[in-house]
Amino acid sequence: MSELATHKKHFLSDKVSHFTESVIREMTRQAMVHGAINLAQGFPDFPAPAEVKKAAQEAIGADVNQYAITWGAKSLRGAIARQVQVWQGVTVDPEKQVTVCCGSTEAMISTLLAVCNTGDEVVIFEPYYENYGPDSILSGAKPRFVKLRPPASPKGEWTFDEHELRAAFHEHTKAIIVNTPNNPTGKVFTRGELELIRDLCVKFDVLAITDEIYEHILYDGTKHISMASLDGMQDRTITINGMSKTYSVTGWRVGWTIAPQRITDAIRKVHDFLTVGAPAPLQEAGASALSLPESYYMKLAEGYRKRRDRLIPALTEAGFQCFLPRGAYYVMTDIRAFGYPDDLAFTKYLVSEIGVAAVPGSSFYRDPKDGASQVRFAFCKRDETLDAAAARLRKLRRAGGSSSPRRH
Numbered sequence: 001m002s003e004l005a006t007h008k009k010h011f012l013s014d015k016v017s018h019f020t021e022s023v024i025r026e027m028t029r030q031a032m033v034h035g036a037i038n039l040a041q042g043f044p045d046f047p048a049p050a051e052v053k054k055a056a057q058e059a060i061g062a063d064v065n066q067y068a069i070t071w072g073a074k075s076l077r078g079a080i081a082r083q084v085q086v087w088q089g090v091t092v093d094p095e096k097q098v099t100v101c102c103g104s105t106e107a108m109i110s111t112l113l114a115v116c117n118t119g120d121e122v123v124i125f126e127p128y129y130e131n132y133g134p135d136s137i138l139s140g141a142k143p144r145f146v147k148l149r150p151p152a153s154p155k156g157e158w159t160f161d162e163h164e165l166r167a168a169f170h171e172h173t174k175a176i177i178v179n180t181p182n183n184p185t186g187k188v189f190t191r192g193e194l195e196l197i198r199d200l201c202v203k204f205d206v207l208a209i210t211d212e213i214y215e216h217i218l219y220d221g222t223k224h225i226s227m228a229s230l231d232g233m234q235d236r237t238i239t240i241n242g243m244s245k246t247y248s249v250t251g252w253r254v255g256w257t258i259a260p261q262r263i264t265d266a267i268r269k270v271h272d273f274l275t276v277g278a279p280a281p282l283q284e285a286g287a288s289a290l291s292l293p294e295s296y297y298m299k300l301a302e303g304y305r306k307r308r309d310r311l312i313p314a315l316t317e318a319g320f321q322c323f324l325p326r327g328a329y330y331v332m333t334d335i336r337a338f339g340y341p342d343d344l345a346f347t348k349y350l351v352s353e354i355g356v357a358a359v360p361g362s363s364f365y366r367d368p369k370d371g372a373s374q375v376r377f378a379f380c381k382r383d384e385t386l387d388a389a390a391a392r393l394r395k396l397r398r399a400g401g402s403s404s405p406r407r408h
């Protein structure tokens with residue numbers, strides 16, 4: 001009998017029964033158990049930029065080791081406001097509109113806790129980054145899903161049905177979460193799509209909460225458009241971003257929100273009591289990182305473009321159908337050629353027998369059946385890692401017994 005079962009009260013909140021632990025993070029643990037190459041979780045296996053690391057070391061050396069201002073070091077908030085002006089042409093008051101959090105993960109949950117009441121609905125495109133589901137539940141809101149449909153051709157785009165999106169908005173809709181560039185699909189929302197979302201937000205008096213942490217990781221000439229830059233959206237958009245992906249420091253846990261003042265005040269209250277503040281010396285390093293020249297961002301995107309174009313042919317040769325990402329650093333694939341009953345059985349086989357960890361597609365959908373033929377790979381890895389994974393993937397067998405064509 002379990003320890004808790006001996007008590008009359010079961011002690012656990014009802015909320016926690018409505019979601020599981022992160023499948024993505026579980027796949028990293030599985031990779032460690034099996035000695036597999038981890039193409040599951042989205043963190044780089046190459047070093048962070050030297051100048052950013054040096055800035056952190058200097059901040060610690062200079063004794064920036066106590067609590068920063070709870071809503072973020074002035075230097076970092078100033079750098080965030082400057083960047084948003086440069087990249088998106090949006091004017092932000094760093095004193096009144098920026099809140100630095102422990103990663104964009106905390107930024108998202110603090111935002112939802114600050115704006116949602118029980119019974120509110122939050123529109124989420126699916127497949128979706130898995131945190132949004134539990135985040136909505138923890139904030140008392142009900143997620144309402146709108147499908148992103150895979151492209152019909154290998155180089156096509158993920159799209160959504162305008163009527164389905166319109167039907168998701170009604171009087172109880174509090175917010176829509178838009179993640180562009182998108183994890184897991186690699187979709188970069190177009191201006192037309194964002195304007196449609198904008199029109200619905202205005203019509204139904206709804207907030208847009210935008211997760212833009214892959215804003216600089218773009219391919220094939222795509223452009224990142226921030227929802228807050230659209231006419232009519234500045235007073236109803238909460239922009240979420242962070243250092244993790246742009247500066248390859250996922251372990252630092254520095255992210256932020258940019259929101260209208262009244263919403264910022266509410267987010268700051270939640271943030272203060274959740275975490276007090278993000279790591280002070282790393283915020284100072286963040287201010288230096290956000291001052292890197294434009295060439296840094298060009299190189300970042302080009303580096304990921306090369307990695308994308310290294311992994312996708314290897315996956316295709318191994319038998320995966322790949323959906324070409326236009327941004328972020330993941331590739332969604334279709335696994336039907338392998339004849340497995342579902343994505344979970346397949347990823348289990350992949351991690352334990354082939355030695356490559358990937359994320360089962362079902363973890364990105366409310367109904368696991370919708371993702372049963374999909375698997376996501378992350379390509380934010382060194383060339384050696386991607387090549388080693390490719391060599392292992394050649395051992396995969398397709399349905400009907402044929403192994404993928406062997407390279408010499």
Ligand SMILES: Cc1ncc(COP(=O)(O)O)c(C=O)c1O
Nearest residue numbers: 042103104105129183242244255
């Ligand atoms: C879409 C998206 N948002 C947020 C996060 C988490 O970001 P952070 O490290 O800033 O908490 C991730 C990490 O993979 C992500 O893919």
